[in-house]
Amino acid sequence: xxxxxxxxxxxxxxxxxxxxxxxxxxxxxxxxxxxxxxxxxxxxxxxxxxxxxxxxxxxxxxxxxxxxxxxxxxxxxxxxxxxxxxxxxxxxxxxxxxxxxxxxxxxxxxxxxxxxxxxxxxxxxxxxxxxxxxxxxxxxxxxxxxxxxxxxxxxxxxxxxxxxxxxxxxxxxxxxxxxxxx
Amino acid sequence: xxxxxxxxxxxxxxxxxxxxxxxxxxxxxxxxxxxxxxxxxxxxxxxxxxxxxxxxxxxxxxxxxxxxxxxxxxxxxxxxxxxxxxxxxxxxxxxxxxxxxxxxxxxxxxxxxxxxxxxxxxxxxxxxxxxxxxxxxxxxxxxxxxxxxxxxxxxxxxxxxxxxxxxxxxxxxxxxxxxxxx
DNA sequence: ATAATACTGAACATGTAGTTCGGTATTATA
DNA sequence: TATAATACCGAACTACATGTTCAGTATTAT
Numbered sequence: 381x382x383x384x385x386x387x388x389x390x391x392x393x394x395x396x397x398x399x400x401x402x403x404x405x406x407x408x409x410x411x412x413x414x415x416x417x418x419x420x421x422x423x424x425x426x427x428x429x430x431x432x433x434x435x436x437x438x439x440x441x442x443x444x445x446x447x448x449x450x451x452x453x454x455x456x457x458x459x460x461x462x463x464x465x466x467x468x469x470x471x472x473x474x475x476x477x478x479x480x481x482x483x484x485x486x487x488x489x490x491x492x493x494x495x496x497x498x499x500x501x502x503x504x505x506x507x508x509x510x511x512x513x514x515x516x517x518x519x520x521x522x523x524x525x526x527x528x529x530x531x532x533x534x535x536x537x538x539x540x541x542x543x544x545x546x547x548x549x550x551x552x553x554x555x556x557x558x559x560x561x562x
Numbered sequence: 563x564x565x566x567x568x569x570x571x572x573x574x575x576x577x578x579x580x581x582x583x584x585x586x587x588x589x590x591x592x593x594x595x596x597x598x599x600x601x602x603x604x605x606x607x608x609x610x611x612x613x614x615x616x617x618x619x620x621x622x623x624x625x626x627x628x629x630x631x632x633x634x635x636x637x638x639x640x641x642x643x644x645x646x647x648x649x650x651x652x653x654x655x656x657x658x659x660x661x662x663x664x665x666x667x668x669x670x671x672x673x674x675x676x677x678x679x680x681x682x683x684x685x686x687x688x689x690x691x692x693x694x695x696x697x698x699x700x701x702x703x704x705x706x707x708x709x710x711x712x713x714x715x716x717x718x719x720x721x722x723x724x725x726x727x728x729x730x731x732x733x734x735x736x737x738x739x740x741x742x743x744x
Numbered sequence: 745a746t747a748a749t750a751c752t753g754a755a756c757a758t759g760t761a762g763t764t765c766g767g768t769a770t771t772a773t774a
Numbered sequence: 775t776a777t778a779a780t781a782c783c784g785a786a787c788t789a790c791a792t793g794t795t796c797a798g799t800a801t802t803a804t
Contacts, residue, residue, distance in 0.1 A: 537715035
């Protein structure tokens with residue numbers, strides 16, 4: 381990819397992320413984005429069809445990255461193919477805490493609903509693969525789709541609580557809360 | 563209140579609710595609302611400052627009504643001041659099922675995020691008042707604010723699951739799922 | 745050096761929000 | 775039933791955002 385393209389694309393993403401941490405997505409204008417990114421109006425529309433598609437591409441990049449990384453080896457002490465179910469979730473929390481691509485800032489902003497929904501959608505596949513590890517007395521009385529929804533929601537809402545309360549706890553403590561709550 | 567005012571206000575709400583069950587809030591225009599409500603443009607703005615304030619007033623009416631009713635006697639077999647914690651939640655589910663003011667339609671629409679968030683905010687007070695009834699071995703290890711968030715979220719997400727899956731189950735079954743999940 | 749390609753920025757068409765105002769219809773009330 | 779108050783109408787208007795176009799300029803790859 382042409383260096384100009386790359387630079388423009390990144391400048392737009394950076395400007396967009398910065399604006400998202402300040403104000404509602406709905407009230408961010410294209411004029412503001414290109415002003416912050418310092419690119420021409422026509423350039424913006426050469427890269428993104430609309431403001432909504434910009435958001436969509438941003439979400440894609442953010443969550444593909446974090447979920448891809450969760451599926452591979454990396455520098456943490458927990459890896460994906462461990463049989464303990466908390467390893468995957470702890471791993472995710474640790475990734476979040478590192479704030480790659482400012483993902484935590486976005487999840488903390490007033491646009492958090494937007495990103496938490498996206499986060500939940502990506503999380504479902506992961507939960508499905510870990511489902512057998514959550515078996516229990518009570519859980520056998522519940523429909524599988526209900527259990528998937530419950531586990532996924534609980535994790536997302538745990539993250540939301542963590543962020544809303546200032547991220548004071550360590551990922552380990554949060555993972556413990558998550559498993560206690562279930 | 564002048565009969566004309568009342569009729570206009572209701573016509574606007576009806577039109578708005580109808581449109582909300584068809585398309586996204588963001589892409590509903592004032593022109594569509596007044597066309598469906600069959601009122602003049604200036605009349606709309608005499609009643610509501612903006613499209614957003616219309617949404618806000620709608621949410622207020624919907625949830626104040628349903629939560630007020632939950633706190634009073636009514637024609638169900640469960641009432642608020644029963645000590646069993648499930649009575650309140652079962653009661654809420656029964657109210658939802660009655661679809662007062664089309665609240666279920668709105669929670670089912672593609673705008674459900676909008677209303678579920680509002681629903682959750684109103685639910686928190688109720689959960690706080692019922693908190694002692696959810697005590698358990700595990701729960702004592704969790705911070706109170708975390709527990710409130712968890713119980714509230716679980717109820718909202720249970721309702722979401724119920725609606726998304728076609729509302730096949732009775733309120734009694736859903737209430738049971740809710741308590742089993744916790 | 746050159747051809748391809750990306751960026752610029754102003755001008756433009758389109759569409760929506762919200763306001764204004766003179767005229768009309770409905771309401772309360774006396 | 776007459777009257778004053780008030781709600782509604784609707785067209786015209788301002789303001790602003792979106793998305794497009796295009797001729798000119800700068801950067802890139804080769």
